[in-house]
Amino acid sequence: xxxxxIDLTVTSAPHIKDRNSVTGIMGNVLIALTPAFIxxxxxxxxxKPLLIVVISVIASIAAEYIGNFLFxxxxxxxxxxxxxxxxxxxxxxxxxxxxxxxxxxxxxxxxLGKMIFGGIGSNPFNPALVGRAVLVVxxxxxxxxWTNPVYKGFSSMTYATTTxxxxxxxxxxxxxxxxxxxxxxxxxxxxxxxxxxxPGCIGETSALLLLIGGIYLIIRKVIDWKIPVSYIGTVFIxxxxxxxxPIFSILAGGLFLGAFFMATDYSSSPITPKGKILxxxxxxxxxxxxxxxxSYPEGVMFSILLGNAFVPYFDRLVPxxxxxxxxxxxxx
Amino acid sequence: MKIFTYYPGGIHPKxxxxxxxxxxxxxxxxxxxxxxxxxxxxxxxxxxxxxxxxVRIGEIIGNSTAAVSAPVHSSISGEVIGIExxxxxxxxxxxxxxxxxxxxxxxxxxxxxxxLEDLSKDEILNRIRNAGIVGxxxxxxxxxxxxxxxxxxxxxxxxxxxxxxxxFLTIDHRNMIEFPDKIIDGxxxxxxxxxxxKGIIAIENNKIDAAEILEKRIIERGIKDIExxxxxxxxxxxxxxxxxKAVLGREVPSGGLPFEVGVVVQNVGxxxxxxxxxxxGKPLIERGLTISGTAAQKPGNYIVRIGxxxxxxxxxVGLTKDLRKLIFGGPxxxxxxxxxxxxxxxxTSGILLFGEEAFTMSPEEESxxxxxxxxxxxxxxxxxxxxxxxxxxxxxxKLAEELHALDCIECGVxxxxxxxxRHLTENIKKAKQGILKQRKIEAAKKAxxxxxxAQREKQSLEKEAKQ
Numbered sequence: 001x002x003x004x005x006i007d008l009t010v011t012s013a014p015h016i017k018d019r020n021s022v023t024g025i026m027g028n029v030l031i032a033l034t035p036a037f038i039x040x041x042x043x044x045x046x047x048k049p050l051l052i053v054v055i056s057v058i059a060s061i062a063a064e065y066i067g068n069f070l071f072x073x074x075x076x077x078x079x080x081x082x083x084x085x086x087x088x089x090x091x092x093x094x095x096x097x098x099x100x101x102x103x104x105x106x107x108x109x110x111x112l113g114k115m116i117f118g119g120i121g122s123n124p125f126n127p128a129l130v131g132r133a134v135l136v137v138x139x140x141x142x143x144x145x146w147t148n149p150v151y152k153g154f155s156s157m158t159y160a161t162t163t164x165x166x167x168x169x170x171x172x173x174x175x176x177x178x179x180x181x182x183x184x185x186x187x188x189x190x191x192x193x194x195x196x197x198x199p200g201c202i203g204e205t206s207a208l209l210l211l212i213g214g215i216y217l218i219i220r221k222v223i224d225w226k227i228p229v230s231y232i233g234t235v236f237i238x239x240x241x242x243x244x245x246p247i248f249s250i251l252a253g254g255l256f257l258g259a260f261f262m263a264t265d266y267s268s269s270p271i272t273p274k275g276k277i278l279x280x281x282x283x284x285x286x287x288x289x290x291x292x293x294x295s296y297p298e299g300v301m302f303s304i305l306l307g308n309a310f311v312p313y314f315d316r317l318v319p320x321x322x323x324x325x326x327x328x329x330x331x332x
Numbered sequence: 333m334k335i336f337t338y339y340p341g342g343i344h345p346k347x348x349x350x351x352x353x354x355x356x357x358x359x360x361x362x363x364x365x366x367x368x369x370x371x372x373x374x375x376x377x378x379x380x381x382x383x384x385x386x387v388r389i390g391e392i393i394g395n396s397t398a399a400v401s402a403p404v405h406s407s408i409s410g411e412v413i414g415i416e417x418x419x420x421x422x423x424x425x426x427x428x429x430x431x432x433x434x435x436x437x438x439x440x441x442x443x444x445x446x447x448l449e450d451l452s453k454d455e456i457l458n459r460i461r462n463a464g465i466v467g468x469x470x471x472x473x474x475x476x477x478x479x480x481x482x483x484x485x486x487x488x489x490x491x492x493x494x495x496x497x498x499x500f501l502t503i504d505h506r507n508m509i510e511f512p513d514k515i516i517d518g519x520x521x522x523x524x525x526x527x528x529x530k531g532i533i534a535i536e537n538n539k540i541d542a543a544e545i546l547e548k549r550i551i552e553r554g555i556k557d558i559e560x561x562x563x564x565x566x567x568x569x570x571x572x573x574x575x576x577k578a579v580l581g582r583e584v585p586s587g588g589l590p591f592e593v594g595v596v597v598q599n600v601g602x603x604x605x606x607x608x609x610x611x612x613g614k615p616l617i618e619r620g621l622t623i624s625g626t627a628a629q630k631p632g633n634y635i636v637r638i639g640x641x642x643x644x645x646x647x648x649v650g651l652t653k654d655l656r657k658l659i660f661g662g663p664x665x666x667x668x669x670x671x672x673x674x675x676x677x678x679x680t681s682g683i684l685l686f687g688e689e690a691f692t693m694s695p696e697e698e699s700x701x702x703x704x705x706x707x708x709x710x711x712x713x714x715x716x717x718x719x720x721x722x723x724x725x726x727x728x729x730k731l732a733e734e735l736h737a738l739d740c741i742e743c744g745v746x747x748x749x750x751x752x753x754r755h756l757t758e759n760i761k762k763a764k765q766g767i768l769k770q771r772k773i774e775a776a777k778k779a780x781x782x783x784x785x786a787q788r789e790k791q792s793l794e795k796e797a798k799q
Contacts, residue, residue, distance in 0.1 A: 003558060004627075004651040008658055009690070010670045012758035014744030016345070016499060016663040016693045020751045022702055079699070121752075224705070252542040271705035271718065319340075319714040322738045323586035 007018060022120070026080035028222045032213035033087055033261065040202035040208050043149045044095035049202045055099050059106035060086030067115030081120050085109050088128035091203025092254060092301070093135070095147050096106030101135055101301040108134040125308045129301050138303070142167075146199040164199040168253045172297040176245065182328045186245075193251035204254040226276040227269060234284025242292055251318040255287070258300035268308040275314035282314070283307035335537055337564035338578040341712035343745050344566055345499060347538060348663075351624050352502045354632040356510055360648055363433050365407050365639030366418050366675040367393065373473045374400030379429060385412045389614045390440040391461075393429045400679075402464045402474040405432055407437040407617040408636035421660035421667055421674050428675070430638070442613035448517075453525055456610055462608030462653040464616045464678070469493060469504075469570070469599030470661055472679035473741045475606060478598070479525050481591040487526040491579060492519050492533035494600040495563055495570030495606065498662030498742040501682040503622045504600050506633045508542035510533070511604050512549045518603025519558055521610050525598060530560040533600070534579050538565040567664065568743040572597045574712050586739050601681070612648055616678055625684035627653050636676050643672040645683060657690035658683070664744040707746035713739050717746035717756040724763040729770055730761040740764060 002098060017120045040050050040230040064082035068075050076082070089109050109131025114123040136143045148164040167189070172177045183189040192198050196206025204210075232250050239249035250256075263269060263283055270279045290299025370376040375398030381387060395403040406429075412428035424697040445451060451459070461476035481487055492515060496504040507684075508515060519531035535543045540562070547560045563569050563578050573584050575597060582593040590597055601620065608614040617638055624631040629650030636645065642658060659666040660680050676683070686693070707717040715736055724729040737760055746756040 005654040006646075006651075006672060007654065007656060008668070008670055008672070009656055011657075011694065011696060012755065012761075013352075013661075013666055013742075013756060014664045014694065014748050015456055015657065015668060015684075015686075017695065017748050017750070017753065018343075018345070020749070021753075022751050024697055025702075025751055027706065081702075097683045121700045201624065215651075224709070229705065239446065266705070267703045271703055271708050271716065273709070276705075318716060319708065319711075320579070321586065321715060322713040322737050323583050323588065324736065325583075325585070325740060 004035070009291075022079045022081070023121070025222050026084050028217060028220050029084050029261070030080065030087065032216045032222075033084075033091065033203065035209040035212055036125045036203045036206055036257070037087065039090060039196055039206045040091065040095070042197060043205060044147060044202060045150045047097050049090075051099065051237045052093060052095070052097055052102050053087060053200065056090035056093070056106050057083055057086035059103045060089065060110050061175070063107045063110035067111055071115060071119070073115075073119055076120055077122060082110060085114070085127045085131075089131045091264075092128065092132050092201045093259065094143060094145055095202050096145050097135075097142065101139060101142060104138075104203070105131040105135045107131075121267045123267050125264050125305055126268045129262055129263075129305055132301055133305060148199055149197050149205070154188060162218050166200050166253065166297065167193065167198050167248075168291070168297040171248070171252075172291075176248070189308075190247060190251060193248070198252075201254060201257075204257040207251045207256045210256035210260055214256070216262075217260065223260070223264040224276055226273065227264050227280045230280025231259040231263055231284045232256070233288075234281045235287055238288040242288065244292075249288070253298045254300040258287075258304055262300070263304050263307065268311065270311050270317075272315050272316040272319060274317035274319070275311075278313065278317060279307055279314045282310065335564050336534070336578040337569065338574040338712065339568060340709050340714070341745065342566040342568065342684055343710055344572075345748065346498045347565070348624075349502050349538070351622055351633055352505050352539075353633050354502070354506070356506050356620050356635055357635045358410070359634040359636045359640065359645060360645055361433065361435070361437075361637060362644045363641045364641070365431050365637060366428050366641060367407065367431065367434070367639040368418065368428045368675065368677055369394040369404060370420070370789075371404060371472060371638075371677040371679065372400075372402045373471065374398060374402070375475070376426065377401060379415050381412050381415075381429065383415060386410070386432060386732060387412060388438045388440050390442070390617055391466075392531070392615075395432075400474055400477050402466050402476070403462065404429075404464055404638075405615040405617050405681050408433045409436050409641050410434040419671065419674055419679055421669065421680060423667055423670075427734055436770065444612045445610070448521065448524060448610070451610070451625070456525060458520060459613065460606055463605070463614065465602065465609055466616070466678050466679065467599055468601040468605060468619060468681065470665065471572075472677075472680050475598070475602060476717065478596060479522060479792060484596055485591050487591060487596055488527050488529045488594045489580060489596075490519055490522045490526065490531045491575060491595060491597045491599050492531065492603055493570055493572070493575055494533055494535040494539070494546075494599050495575060496539070497536060497565070497567045498568040498664055498682070499567070499661050500624045500684055501632055502621045502624075503620045503681055505539050505542055506538070507604055507620060508533075509545055509728040512546045514604040514607040515546065515552075515600050516549060516553065516558060517607035517611065518598070518600075518605075520555070521597060521606055522598060522603070523557065528596075529557065532579055533558065533560045534563050534575055535560065536565045536569055537562045552655055568712055568741070568745065571712065571741050573741065573745060579770050585609045586736070603693050610768045617675075619678060619680070620684040621676065621680055623649050623685070624682065625659070625686045627651050627655055627685040627687040627691055636680075638676060638678060640676045641672070642669065642674050642676070642683060644662070645676070646672060646685065649685075651685065653687035655685055656688055657686040657702050663693075664748070665742065695753050698754050701752055701754055704751060706749040706751065710745050710749045712743060712745060713741055715740060715760075717760060718754075719761070720763055721756050721759045724759045724766070729763060729766045733767050734761075737763045738767060
């Protein structure tokens, strides 16, 4: 027998761990966003949206690198989280955004939204939405200039951009019946929203593709179903109560992108199961309130940022510990 | 058949039961055994032999009068050549008896009986105590103590724990397949001792063959009050508290023991040992254990004398590669050893050998917590491991206590699922130790204060009396 070397290492249990990793999780998010991203390119004229995404991602990674340097942190580029933030930011920008604004958005997202709080896991607000919020309050006109989708079927792709308004804005500023008229019928409006053939941000238009990405993340156990389901469910029910078309309310605007990819951002959402549900309900209520009573047609961004601020309170809904009973639960 | 499980939490890792079809065989009898005097939870034993004494197999070599204790026996016949402090698998040193084998295999006289009815309850309990039986699943709690619950406590159910949810380990599985009658007898003994109504043998549904064999024997023997139930294969299904909840729907109160909800849980290996102690009079001088892992040349299930050194077993099973990690117990809860000079003790359910791959199986480097909530979602106790970890890192033991750190069962699930590879389980263990230490200090302070107060009062009373 050949003698084998014995050189023992002592570590604490468990001595076996799941093969998951932060990089793997972020990679899965990138995969889940790919369909909506590709659709955004097709829908809004390939080159311009592609450049916005590329610039946003590169600027985010650069900002992360600079942030690591400024705050004397170990490089965190490899965990892909800056890439995810960059992609998410680009997907919630109008297709006509000027490139310099994208860069400012990306730096705001990473530096203001994440690095000053201590980097990954420590940011109380969703970084991509912080970046977008900075742009919305700084350049409101640029952030509400929409272009019509150019895709009219693959046979007749014409890339002449025309400005327009999002369905939510039309429903708000004119009326819902006007909107239905524009699209011919309620069904064709739903269809356009579901497929994504409407004006809007680069990645928010197709409810179908976002739903596919969201379900992928739920199946891969990257995100919990609780936040998107309670969020979308609340918007559906409340819109109905407020006398609006609930199906239109959940398909239009950035709700699906927000519910599956923004509200579920780990570090800015609750960690307790009950907290997650309440958080989803809360941002759902705020979304409908903003959409109904404010001058903004869209409410997803601000409601998620507001929900982020309340996360420590939602996290007080701790799970019940085994063997610890509330008084009323104790059997006589 | 209904499959029971606890809820919520738990994980479904790859089971790695490489040795589930390998029958139990005897490992070679070693030339030297090192038998620690503390192999159980409770008070340590004092030696009852001295250097130079000749001992036979089964002779008591260490005993204690403490209520929570279990004697230790010589596992070979030969001469006591040393009594000194030696490292035990749990990482602490214990006074140990070192015996050199004369290979005469001489036993002490055993007192077998034929029928359980031949013995009174006290006699049965005495046999279990004198045989040194402790929980063989790993906790090592003296069985005789577990079987004498406080006065007035009614135990209605005895659960035989055959879940064996730990990865790699297959010793309970083999025990159930090869010694079904002894396990059934063990349950019958416990039912008799505790006046329990029924016995349940709970087995994870990855061991249906074992469940079928036990079920068949129960029917053939016409036993009415023992039932075999399947529980879902999910780690940590075999945790005492989880198993009670899965099978009976009862929850052991925080800080309490199973008898408080009328249950005694016993590992199937322990049941076998109890039956051997009662019927054959045989003390716990050997046990079955699984030797496995990616570096083991002949992984298998072996009957090993207590006190056999790991190095002898490693020589016996052989290595396929350089040994980098030696684990006593399973990979989720076992203890990594610093040397191969540690002995097998009563609580050793497995020995795992790993090469370089141990470091990819369990990366050590931590990255920042990303608040993914995996640890919260998977904790079988409903704890928030990440917050206890934060509390410990900020040295805030009070917060850790408020977060129920003491309820942690140390199953390792939080560290297993953590994508950032944070040392959650390790830190919660540290928090627990810190909290208990703090409590001790505070109790001592309080006692000192009370003493001083009493003294002062006495002095002032005396003064008053003088005036």
